[in-house]
Amino acid sequence: MSEYNPSQIEPKWQSFWLENKTFKTDDTDRTRPKFYVLDMFPYPSSAGLHVGHPEGYTATDILARYKRMKGFNVLHPMGWDAFGLPAEQYAVKTGTHPRETTRYNIAQFRRQLQAIGFSYDWDREVDTTDPAYFRWTQWIFLQLYKQGLAYEASVPVNWCPALGTVLANEEVIDGKSEVGGFPVIRKPMRQWMLKITAYAERLLNDLDELDWPDSVKEMQRNWIGKSVGADVQFQVDGHDEIIEVFTTRPDTLWGATYMVLAPEHPLVDVITTPEQREDVQAYRNEASLKSDLDRTDTRKKKTGIFTGGYAINPVNDARIPVWVADYVLISYGTGAIMAVPGHDERDWEFARAFGLPIVEVVAGGDVEQAAYTDNQDGVLTNSSATGITLDGLRVPDAKKQIIQWLESHGKGQGTINYKLRDWLFSRQRYWGEPIPVIHVDGQPKPLDEASLPLELPEVEKYEPSGTGESPLSLIESWVNTTDPQTGKPARRETNTMPQWAGSCWYYLRYISPDYELGPVDPEKEKYWMPVDMYVGGAEHAVLHLLYARFWHKVLFDLGVVSTKEPFQRLVNQGMILGEMEYTLFLDENGGYLSPEQAERYDGELTRIKLTDEDIEKTATGFVLKAEAASLHGLSGHDGELAIEARSYKMSKSRGNVINPDDVIKEYGADALRLYEMFMGPLEQVKPWSMRGVEGVYRFLKRVWRVFVDDRSGTLNEDLHQAEPSREQLKVLHETIKKVTEDIEGGRYNTAISQLMIFNNEAMKWDKKPLEVMQTFLVLLSPFAPHIAEELWSRLGNAQTIAAEHWPAHNGEYLVADSFTYAIQVNGKVRATLELPATQASDKTTVLELAKKEPLIARYLAEGNLVKEIFVPLKIVNFVVKP
RNA sequence: GCGAGAGUGGUGAAAUUGGUAGACACGCUAGAUUUAGGAUCUAGUGCCUUAACCGGUGUAGGGGUUCGAGUCCCCUCUCUCGCACCA
Structure with missing residues (x-):
């Protein structure tokens, strides 16, 4: 073989690594520092790997390979988040057991990942659907139950009567089922809940210690949604009942001119007067029919109805009307509010719409024009009663x-509220972990830990039961059981766990995948945890990461794990979009439409894909070239015809999905890896470009030719056991320094560009010192491991390059012989001055020489030199005034 | 609406603490080589001006600080993401 041929060398090295267990993690070595680098494990879908997967996986693989060479004991595992809906839906359609589908898909995924050359320790593979794994998922559930953190409640689900099944949120689109478009209603069902709210404060506070993107931390904070305020009790006028409200602005109590109850609030019936009953009932019905989307649409005008009843403001005994309105949500706070239209935008809007009074109690704005909501500098006014006045105080005080x-008058107390709700933990599905609970005499009873795992029974059909319960409920022989302790007849729980469950703790199982005495071996856990680097998509910013943190904290409290948080550092890779598309829009009659017009166009839109040749960029954006315009019969138009230039998310329907297998077939895994990293910063959203892949492929071919003679296929003769020149050492050590720093900083794109710079230089060398070239291969190996191994072995090295030590740069070689100053006049570069390094820091010499530069002398002659700026090894600037 | 982030060539992008903007690559232009190539090599390539040098201009727009601003400060615009009546 003479030319660079990845399809030959890549499978060879992949087998080598697997057979030799090159990347097996040594579990007994406690002398080296550890490094745990983790990928978010994939759901093995039937579609196979997507180019988005290898993006994060390549980044972590580079880091893992680098850290090993740096002397770290590295844990770098992979597994499968394999429970989930698609396999079950496929089972309903074809009768294939989800286990079979899953097994097949996992094999596909594993094959694809191995074809990219990732350095996972495959002996640690975990699969959430493996009974040996979910045994411990169920075990953790039992611990949650014992801690009082798992409980049953009646909670509304998305019930689709036409399909006879409960739907997941993502299967409901605009209140209709995704499949078939049937109506979906909210139906209360018995469900398991996990009390994540009990951990709200810790989940919030511990975010501060994490090295995570600010955006993710902020999203989690918003999701938890802590607000500090007070519960206040209002006596209902003429009744014994009390309306309790939550408010973050108890200071504005004097401004409360009315109250609002959520339509679902239990006191509505009590308060409503007979005259109003009919109207209120009608309003409540209307609200119940509205989807959540309609109800929470802030742009819509507010609606509501007066109950006829009144409540007493506890601070001034004012009698204020009680309304019902759907802008108050039953699920937050107490489901009732005191409305302060002067200082709350929503209340202000409502008061205006229904002619309710607006009272100013915080000075600083004009409550006739808008609600004044400043809660720092505002000063209280109109807020006095017997024994208390807030007048003159600033809001916080x-x-x-x-x-x-x-508190002292028994009318309320300081309270903290969270937006975070308890976690709805059951799914009415077959393909999930069975919840290890039986019901005896109508009471839930946990299974004995020793009896786990509780496996899924075989079923005939995967169709929904028709009652909304999971298909498991139809398996009489499984559902009906006896309580092993009392012998009483019992019924098994038929709900299964959501897909989040298995992914909540998989990072622990990798540490000791075969451990039998618990989810994780405590000794090993202490060594490996926490995860030092966790890379995955931003779509998991809230749920997966919050749920996993919650379980981890519970396990921490139980002493199962030793760290408060599971993932010390988190990086989100940005989405890879499809290739840039240029589109011309035409209306029904073939007439031209601008992209803006096309967006609003109601008729049949024609989209014409254009190539680079058809378009050009002008000051206003991308437009159609004249030739191309006439081609589409648009020659009659004046001026430039704007077209749309953008890249879209990859999707089957758009037909712009890139399959990694195809890329590997044509360019090889090393090119795929390199391209995915070279595209741009890892975190960024970026469009795919096959031309970019070709670019890095050409680089690899050049690397190959630096070592191997194209014709003979033997090593190049200019590779010598020679003494490297100073210039060669300089480039090499610059490359060592840059690549090292860039890997540490996650800047893989610029690390690769430095490797390219080195190779471009090396191509020019008549004599290529072996020592220098070998070091280069070591630097290249984390990025393009196959070509690096191949060339390494061709150079006569018997051992894998993965076992090499990462080189350190020597600062001595970085010093240049000369330095080039940019000479500025009034901040503009007018000349450059190159001088030996020995003179470069000498101010007098540099300035003197600089002034002699012909161009500089010209500028100096034209004005008066008022100031000389000299920054050693940076710049010279002359300030000249006319 | 609120919160977070981002706007740099034809394209993806670089640019230590403020110090020669556009590294590296794609694309394009010209040339060489080849039976041919979408292979390889050489040179050029922000824009305007020029035969070339010189020069002008340029990091979304406007203003400011500074000897000097892509980088720091203020205002405006646009885009992306998240949340969205959470009292």
């Missing part, structure tokens, strides 16, 4: 005062 007053 007023809050403290009034809460004290409320």
Whole structure:
């Protein structure tokens, strides 16, 4: 073989690594520092690997290979998040057991990942659907149950009567089922809940210690949604009942001119007067029919209805009307509010719409024009009653005062509320972990830990039961059982766990995948945890990461794990979009439409894909070239015809999906790896470009030719056991330094460009010192491991390059012989001055020589030199005034 | 609406603490070589001006700080992501 041929060398090295277990993690070595680098494991879908997967996986693989060479004991595993809906839906359609589908898809995924040359320790593979794995998922559930963190409740689900099944949120689109478009209603069903709210405060506080993207931390904070305020009790006028509200602005109590109950609030019936009953009932019905989307549309006008009833404001005994309105949500706070239209935008809007009074109690704005919501600098006014006044206080102080007053008068207390809800933990599905609970005499009873795993029974059909329960409910022989302790008849729980469950703790199982005494071997856990680097998609910013943190904290409290947080550092890779597309829009009659017009166009839109040749860029954007325009019968138009230039998310329907297998077939895995990293910063969203792949492929071919003679296929004769020149050492050590720093900083794109710079230089060398070239291969090996191994072995090395030590740069070689100053006049570069390094820091010499530069002398002659700036080894600037 | 982030050539992108903007690559142009190539090599390539040098201009737009700003400060615009009546 003479030319670079990845399809020959790549499978060879992949087998080598597998057979020799090159990347097996040594579990007994406690002398080296550890490094745990983790990928978000994939759902093995039937579609196979997507180019988005190898993006993050390549980044972590480079890091893992680098850290090993740096002397770290590296844990770099992979596994499968294999429970989930698609396999079950496929089973409903074809009768194939989800286990079979899953097994097949996993094999596909594994094959594809191995074809990219990732350095996973395949002996640690985990599969969430493996009973040996979910035994411990169920075990953790039992611990949650014992801690009182798992409980049953009746909660509305997405019930589709036409399909006879409960749907996941993602299967419901605009209130209709994704399949068939049938109506979906909210139906309360018995469900398992996990009390994540009990951990809200810790989940919030511990974010501070994590080295995560700010955006993710912020999203989690918003999701948890802590707000500090007070519960305040309002006596209902003429009744014994009390309406309790939650408010973050108890200081504005005097401004509360009405109250609002959520339509579902239990006190609505009590408060509503007979005259209003009919209207209120109608309003409540209407609200119940609205989808959540309609109800929470902020642009819509507010609606509501007066109950006829009144409540008493505890601070001033004012009698204020109680309304019902759907802008108040039953699920947050107490489902009731005190409305302060002067200082809350929503209340202000509502008050305006229904002619309710607006009272100013915080000075600083004009409550006739808009609600004044400043809660820092505003000063209280109109807020006095017997024994208390807030007047003159600033908002934060007023809050403290009034809460004290409320507490001492038994009218309320300081409270903290969270947006975070408890986690709905059951799914009415077959393909999930069975919840290890039986029901005896109508009471839930956990299974004995020793009896785990509780496996899924074989079923005939995977269709929904028709009652909304999971298909498991139809398996009489499985559902009906006896309580092993009392012998009483019992019924098994038929709900299964959501897909999140298995992914909540998989990072622990990798540490000791065969451990039998618990989810993780405690000794090993102490060594390996926490995860030092976790890379995955931003779509998991909230749910997966929050749920996993929650379980981890529970396990921490139980002493199962030793760290408060599972993932010390987190990086989100950005999405890879399809190739850039240039589109011309035409209307029904073949007439031209601008991209803006096309967006609003109602008729049949024609999209014409254009190539680079058809278009050009002008000051206003991309437009059609004249030749191309006439081709589409658009020659009659004046001026430039704007077209759309953008890249879209890859999707089957758009037909712009790139299959990694195809890329590997044509350019090889090393080119795929290199391209995915060279595209741009890891975190960024970026469009795919096959031309870019070709570019890095050409680089690899050049690397090959630097070592191997194209014609003979033997090593190049200019590779010598020679003493490297100073110039060669300089480039090499610059490359060592840059590549090292860039890997540490996650800047893989610029690391690759430095490798390219080195190779471009090396191509020019008549004599290529072996020592220098071998070091280059070591630097290249984390990025393009196959070509590096192949060339390494051709150079006569018997051992894998993965076992080499990462080189360190020597600062001595980085010093240049000369330095080039940019000479500025008034901040503009007018000349450059190259001088020996020995003189470069000497101010007098440099300035003197600089002034002699012909161009500089010209500028100096034209004005008066008022100032000389000299920054050693940076710049010279002359300030000249006319 | 709120929150976060980002706007740099024809394209993907580089640019330590403010110090020669556009590294590296794609594309394009010209040339060489080859039976041919979408292979390889050489040279050029922000824009305007020029035969070339010189020069002008340029990091979304406007203003400011500074000897000097892509980088720091203020305002405006656009885009992306997240949240969205959470009291």
